[in-house]
Every structure is written in structure tokens, then in C-alpha cells.
Amino acid sequence: MTNGWNDIANSDCILVIGANCAENHPAAFGHIMTAKARGAKLISVDPRFTRTSAKADIYAPLRSGTDIAFINGMIKYVIDDIERNPSNYIMTYILEYTNAPFLINPDFKGPAELDGIFSGLNADARSYNTATWQYQLDENGVPKRDKTLKDPNCVFQLMKKHLSRYDVDKVSKITGTPKDVYLEICKTFAATGKTGKAGNILYAMGTTQHTHGTQNIRAYAILSLLLANIGVSGGGIYAMRGEHNVQGSTDMALLAHILPGYLGIVINKDVTLQDYLKRLTPTTKDPLSANWWGNYPKYVVSLLKAWYGNGATKDNDFGFGYLPKVSGNATALHSWIPLFEAMNKGTIKGLFCFGQNPAVGGPNSNLERGAMDKLEWLVVADLWETETAAFWKRPGTNPVNIKTEVFVLPAACHYEKEGTVSNSSRWVQWRYKAANPPGEAMADLEIIDELGRKIKEVYKSGGKYTDPILKMTWDNGHPASSDKVLREINGHDLTTGKLVTNFVSLKDDGTTSCGEWVYCGCYNEEGNFTKRRDLNDTPYKIGLYSKWTWCWPLNRRVVYNRASVDLNGEPWDKEHPVIWWKDGKWTGDVPDGGFPPMSVDPKATRLPFIMRNEGVARLFGMGLADGPFPEHYEPWESPVKNPMSGTQINPTCIIGASAPGQRGTSDKYPYVATTYRLVEHWQTGPMSRNLSWLCELQPDMFVEISEELAKEKGVANGGKVIVESARGQFEAIALVTKRLKPMNVDGKVIHEIGMPWHWGYSGLVTGPSANVLTPHVGDANTAIPEYKAFLCNLKKA
Amino acid sequence: MEQRVQKYTKVARIFHWVHTAAFILLVITGIFLYVNAGLVAQDSWSRLVHRIAAVIFVLAPLMQLIANTRTATASLKTALTWGKDDLDWVMAMPRYYFLVDEESMPPQDEMNTGQKLWYFILLVFSPIFVITGILMWFFKDILPSGVFQWSIFFHDVAFIVVFLMFLVHVYLGVIHPLMRQHGGSFSAMVDGTVTEDYAKSHHGKWYQRIAKK
């Protein structure tokens, strides 16, 4: 998240889309209530009227999978309004802090001209050549700008052209949202463009779990930037994490495509460290660009030093050669869907599951459970016997036929171990142990540590290529200590042996080590900052709580905060200043790069978005796989032909090998379905379906349907229905509700069905898993599966 | 040796005492609702005893009716037949009981008016106990709470009336000086007999009748 949880309270308008924070982030909702008490408006956009909607000032339904159309229409509304009433917006922000005035290659063409695609598509490879998506450079190699925003090739004009197709009628036709409510939302949220006003967008899995999930968020970013809501207090984009340490797991790169600290994965072409660094270190010729990623080599070398210690020397490229390399697009090859497709083919023979329950949580669970049948071995570390641990005795299978050897390691729960967790606010907080784990249960760290030591021991007796294992630093103490690991993450100055102060001190010559550069500074010679518990909120009392624990990067609570001030360093919103240039220095939050304001020192200053090599935020984003602007595509399974263009689905989305054979069509599966969580249960259920206090609240799997559909199907509330998709079916209880209503989409009446996905065959209460219905397709950039929009049929049981 | 007259059969006496025992248990376990018994009533054992006693309380007279139909119906008939004799008894009662003026009381049959009244009250109020009791015991979850609330009220109205009459009954049967003369009335419910003198003085009419036989 750009801002922290507490900062929600400072907002003037909170747009919750693709999220249901009352149910899935109930504690965060307290901050929303604080904002509402100040007069903030809460907008809830969701196919279902949820518990969040129940508290909202404005609620709008939309058809699952049409967020881009919805937000693009809002952006069009804002652009039109900017041209009519520029004084209602902070034009300086748009001109100086975004790439609105930047000129793009004149050969660039967008969906308006190419029927739904961008220039450079290789349809067979399902990828784009982004050569035309680049800035025009002047003779010094600096991007050209037109601050009048009139040049037809400037980002602003391109965006305007792209969005001109998203008028209110078209948007309503695609999304099914009634026009009057839609316009009310546009008007209400656009009002946060005023100087001193701020609006934020809160999203979660309802946004990301689509074949165009990343572009959904791009759309939020563009809207927020035009309204000058990024970097300011009360603004920002909130990626509300679904688990208490998902942020931490992302930071530590429990992902296919990155190394810790958002460093790129190594690919085949990176023969040497230099190849790798050359490919990934951005450069700039713009004197005003801080280009922070120019420090890439320091972070990579320090990481290698943390991993290989004395085994990492200048002569051996700091052990770069020990790293495994990916043969192509890591996301397409090694993320969830391809992993299970590979298991299904028998290519992958063993699987470790730590706090993961793919038998319930994975898309197309029937396929994924079947894929596990082919494993030689499976290790599950969890608090309970999850559906995954019990996959070999699941209903409908004969254990005799499953040869997989299953090891279940009892794990300690979060109160039974110490260490840090990183929340959505990027706060890295130390958590103390409250009780000893029961029986033989161990902390994950101890399990991994033992495993690592055993593997090293085995490798000592020889093998094909033992260096990557034997040279690896594996000094976690005995028993393994979280404190020691956190020190390794923060990193050391190897010449003095002291902890590094922060990542500014990291070097690329092998004299520093650092396990995760964005965490560098959390634990230095001054102490373990993650243990801080000081509730003083200084100096501007906007809820930063800068001395409560530690926040990455550099304890900066609001990122991009130099965009919260004007060119003189004065905050746009003087009631809620994040930083303020006073007496020749910044006060308030840790500034995003300590450079002076642009008007104060035009030479020493740097543009505020230091992580971009052009120094400004991207309205036109050339970094994504599926286009520089968000464009509406229908979900993989949709009841309608794309009303926006002839391109039905995202041309670059990830399609699992099994998916095309299991694609449902609207003649057989006429209803749009979506999945979600309930406040009463937790993810795939092991943590909650084993606790009677939560089981009693939501005992059974159910599907929510409108009164209209129930009538059509002769289904009574509380009665049984059978739901089926092209991939599976189950029987569940029908919850007939006024909170779901049929939608009018492109002249058709579309029914949407909602279902939670918490149930499985283990635990105190059991039930069918919604994911037996979901497809094996994923987002073009992240490959996150499309859990949130697919087709199904429903009949009375 | 004193001459004794048989007044109650063995069966009648057994049922009387069973019924009495049940009643006393009902009173004790019911009185907790009136007299705060503190921890004595905890664990609500009293509710169980009350129900067991209630069943006995209901079954005892019914079984007596079956076991000894002739006598029981005769008693029922007596209890329901009221006449001038009863008015005389009422008129004579104050002198008789307060001044112990035996001459004032005309000769009584086997059951005097007071006894008839006690019998009559039991006949009227027992069904109230039973009906309200059954409602509260078995139907509280089905019926509106108002039914339960009124059941409590009428159960207790019946209790107050019957309990007061019970006090009078015990008092007159055992304690009052007149009832302790001539060997007293209590033996009628112990071995079933009273002395001839007692029979003569308290149930003259009846004594005359049986003496003729």
C-alpha cells in the first residue's frame, strides 16, 4: 500500500472496489468509520451488496470482471472535467509529477485504432513487443515533454483518445451499473481532485484475480494520479493484503518472478552478473531523475553476499552462477497454474506446502487434487490436517491407487513463535511468542533450518553440483533464531562486522551484505526497530506513528510523499501534511529522497517518483505485459461478446494447458459467478473450520442468488441447489437475497451468483469447495488465477 | 379393652398417605419459589422432585378410583352432595371449634361438612394444578409465553388455596383438642380405627348407621 492503515481516517472519499473490507479487513474498517465521522464518503462497488455496501454512502453493482470499463469511464469523466474546470484539479501535479506531458513514439497505436489491441502484439506468443511504447527522446536522451498537453502524441492526448470510447452509456452497457449511480460516483470521487481533498482506493482480490487484474490496478493508479491522490495523506491505493504476512512473503519473494527486494529473477541469458545487471539496471540521462533503481548492483551484490558469505567473491561473480535460472517468462512458466499443470503432467515430482492448502485454494481444484495424485512425495507443514495433507483420502478416491508419500509436519501457530510480520502498511513488526507450540509442532523457521542443515549434510557426501548448497550461508543459530535471521536480512558492513545503518550504505563491491534491501535499516546498531512501541504521533498528527515499529523503505510511512507538496515544498493539504519543507529541510515523514523542492533548488532537486527512471508517475505505463493503458476485455468465460472491441479476452493472459478443453460457454453456463471470503472464515478454512466458535457462525457452504433467479429456478431460500461449471459441480444451500439483483448488460439480463470458497472435506464443518468451478487461467502479468469471474449453471437439487 | 370401630380401609389409608407424601413433597419443592431457600435449592433437584411428586399426586387418587371404585365413588358422591345438614354444621361450627361446645354440633355422618369441603376443594383445584402443570412442563416451548405466565399464576392460586386448606386439615385432624379426645382422629389414618366414643361423638349419624348393622 502507498499509505498506511491509519491514514484511511484522513480520506475525504473512500472507494472500495474489488474488496469487501467490512468482511475481510474488519479491523481496517475502524479507520473507515473514523473517516466517515469526519464526513468522508464511502463508495462500495461490488457485484453483491456486501457488509461493506451496507455501510456505504453510495453502492453500485457491477458485473464481475468489468472493473476496467468502470474505472476507465471514471477517468474519462475526470479528463473531460479537467478540460472544462482545470481549477478543480491540481494541474501542477499532473504536469510535473506524472508523465501526462511526455511524448510517445508516434508509431504507437492503441485499441481505438487496432480493435482492442496495442501496437506490437505477437498473438501466437501471447506477448507484446513494446518498442513503440516508448518515450520520444530529445538530443540529450531526455524524454520530450509538451506541458501544454496539446501534442497528439503526448500521454494526455493518447489517454484521452483511448478513453473517449468509455462514455457513460458504453460503461453502463458493459458493467450493468445503472447510469445515475455511476455518475454520482464519478462526481463524488472526482471531487477529491481539489486542492486539499484526498480520496483513496481500497482493493483486494476482487481486483487482482482476473485475467486483467494488474490492469485493473493500473486504472486505479491513473485515476488517482489525475486526482493528485498519490503521495498525499488520505489518498493512495490500498492493496489490502489477505493475510497478516502476505506483504512479508511478497517482500521476501515467495513468488516465481523475483528475488527478495523486488529484484528480477535470473534468466538463461544472464550468463554473468554483468549481463543480469545490465538487463535490469535502469539508466537515465535526465538530470532531474534520481533513478533510484540505478543502485540495483548494490542490492544484488549485497544479497549474494548474504546468501553465500565468503563463498561470494569478486572472482566468482559473488556466487551469481549458483542461482537457478529461468528459461523464459517466469510467471508464465513457474507460477501457480503452470506448477500444477506440470505436476499434472508428472514433470514435478515433489511438493512442499507451508501454510498452503492448494486442494481447496487452487483454481480448478479437481484438476489440482488430481495433479497431486501424481506426486512422488508431498510435505505439508500446517497446524491441522488440511485438505491438502488428506488429499489421498478425499471423497471419491481410493487411497490404494495413490502412491504419493505424504509427510505432515506439525507447525507452530503465529502465537507460538517469535519474529516479524509485515502488514499491508509495510510495517515490519516484531511479534513475541505467547505460548509454546503443542506436541512436536515447530516454528516454520526451525523446520526450514533443520531441513537446510540436513540437505547440506547430504550434499557433503557429493553430487553433481554441490557448490550452491555447500557455499550457502546457513547460520541461523541453534535453535534457529528469528533475531539472527532479521540481522542477516538487515545486513552487515563486512569490513567492520557491524549492522548496516540502512540501504544507502550498501555497496556493490562485496563489502556489505543484505538479505532484503528494502528491509535494510530495520535492525541496525541502534537496535531492533521492529520492536518499537512508541505511540507518539509527531509532528503533524496525521497518524503516521513514526516511532511505532519500522516501516519499509527507510521508515517512510507514505511513499511518493514528495508528490504531496507543491514546487516550493508546501503541502497541498495543510491540514494533513505528510512532509513540509521548512527552514531548509524536510519535516514530517521520511521524504521520498531528501532532495530539496523543485523551485527552491532547481539544480539539486530531483523528480518525486524516484523509483521510475523518468522521475514521474506513469499514466502511460510501458512496463506491463498487456498494454500501457488499461483496456476492457471480457473474462476468459463471459456471457457476452466484448462490447468494446473485437478482442474478446486479454490477448496476453496466461492460459493453463488444461484450460481450453474446459472452457464454459454461456449457452450451457449462463450465469456469471464470483467467489469471495466471509469474515467468519479464513482462506481455505483450516484456521477457522477447526474452531467451533467460527463454525457455528457459518456452518455450511452456500451460494447467494437473487430473488429473481430463485423464482425462475423454483429455488427456496435455504433449499439445495446444484452449481456446475465446465470444470466441476457441487451441491450447496441457496441463500436467496435482495442483495443480488439481475443486471442489464448490453441489452441482456445477466444473473450473477456469489459463493464463498472456505469449505473442504477436512475440519469440524465440511462442505464443497467453490474452486472446483474456477478456471485455470491467469493474469497476463502476475498469473494470478481468474477466481472472480467465470460461468456456471445452477439448478434445483 | 376399648371398643374400636373401623373407619378407613387399608387401601384407602395407603392412598391417603401416598397422596399426602406427594403433596408434602410438592409443597416443599414448590415453596422454594416463595421462600428463598438459598443454596438448598441449587442444582434444581427440587424441579425433579416436584415432577416425580406431581406424577404420584395425580396417579394416587386415580389409582384409588380404579382399585376401590365403589368406596371412592361413594365418597365422591358424598363430597358433591350438599344439604341442610351442611348448613347446620356451618352454623354450629364456631361454637363447636372455639368454645368446644360439643352439644352445639348436630350428629355428623362418616364425612362431616368440613371434610366434605376439603374433599371438594381438592376436586376443584387438582385439575388446575394438573392442567397448568402440564402446560408449564411440556408445552412451554410451543405455546406463547403468556400461557406459561398465566399458568404460573393459576398454579399458585390453586396452591395458596389448597395449602391453606391443608393447614386447616392437619390442624383439625391432629392438633385441635376436640380431635384428640376419645383416642383422637389420627388413628383412623394409622390403623383405620377410631374408638367407639370418638365415633359416637364426632360422627354420630354414621355410628348409628353402622351400629345397626
Next chain:
Amino acid sequence: MAEKAILFDSTKCTACRGCMVACKQWWGLEGEKTQNFGSYENPPDLTYNTWIKMKFTEIESKRTGGVDWLFTRRSCMHCTDAACVKVCPSGALYHAPLGNVAYNNDLCTGCGYCAEFCPFNVPKLQGGAATVIRKMNKCIMCIDRISNNQEPSCVKTCPTDALVFGARQNLVNTGKERVQELKSTYPNAYLYGEKELGGLHVMYVLTQLPQVHALPTNPEVPVTAIAWKDVLKPAGYALAGLAVIGLGLNYLAARANANAKAESKSKH
């Protein structure tokens, strides 16, 4: 000591039901075996082991979306005129000094009068069906916590401050202000419990009429409770007393007369 109360603001409640879990956790109450009956709501009602629950009500509305989803707390109201305290024969139920209605479990005889007379149908009993030996349970406003200057556990866990604990008078004022704020959006907004039953110690900020929130309008101590407790019981005591006195006097008189007679007889 100033009376304490809980203020439940239905406009702030998200029905996360943390209050229900916190209550069970603090008091170690068992989870119920339930079944989905076509609602988010469960358990279906309060029980011996469920002292607080949230009621979910869907109504048609003029708001966007055409629907409103009401979340209403259901638990002991801690009435000032508490029918349960009135009818409790054993004195188990009582008003604690802070105004909450608590009970002494040891004293409970399981008679169930509290359950039957409560205008909110709150107290619940559990026990053997055969033995009828049972006890009552209900919310006691965490008397252990509040008498040690802590909030009740439901209030403590509430993430949106829909539940607030404090001096009753302050909360009446807070509630009234909140209702005034809401009047423009919700003309039927109402502070429930300010005056009901002599003042409840759990008050509600409602957006709709009480009956829409499944709360009784003008709840009262049932007339039967008054008839039984204030008329019949005293009459019972009085009549029993009179009877004992009457019989005693009769005994004294009769004995004196009998003795006199015996004396005169022996003189003759």
C-alpha cells in the same frame, strides 16, 4: 457508583460478529452445532452457550442498490425494570451496582421464570431433558471485567466502535447526538433504551423503527409478572400468615375451653 451502559450504534456495526466470538472466548462457552438456513445469521437464537448474537435483516430501501442490510445486536438489555429480577424466586438474578443484571449461578433453581417473563426473550436454560435439572445463562455485561475497570469483552473487540461502554448518562447524550445526525438520512432514527423499561443499560442507535430491527416497541414488564409477584405472592404470604395466626388463636381458645370443661367435669 455511576451506572454504566453499552451503546450499540447499528450504523457503525459491520456484523463482523467479533463480539460473539469474544464473548464465547472470555466465558469459555461452547460453540453450537448449527445449519445454514438461508441466512448469514447463526446460531438461530440466543442459547445457554450463546449470550450475544447479531440479527441480520434485509429490507427494501430508497438508498442506492435498493436494499438495506440491518445488523442488530441481540443480547441482555440489562433493564432497570427487569422482569427477570422481579420474578426470580431464588434471588439469583440481581441488579449489580453498575446497573447491569447479573446472577448467582449457585442460587439458580432452574425455574425458568426469567426466560418466560423477559420481554426480550433473553435468558436461556440448559439441562437434562429427563432430569429437568438445569441452569440459566445470559449476558452479565462481563461483570468481572467491568468491576475491574475494563470494558466488556464484546466492546473490547469491536473494531468499528459500534459498541461503546461508559457511564450511562454520557452514552445517552452520545446516542441522542448521533440520532440527531442521522435524522436527515433516516427519519426514523431512534435511541432505543433511553426510556424503555425505566432505561436499558444496553442502548441502541437505530435507523429504522424498532420492530424493523426485530426489537419490541414499548417493551414492558408483563402484567402477569406484576399479578404474580406484586399481588399473588403477597396475598399468599398474608393468607398463610392469617391462617397460622387464626389456627393458633383457635387452638388457644379451644384448649382453654376444653380445659375449663374438663375442670368443671372433674369438679362435678
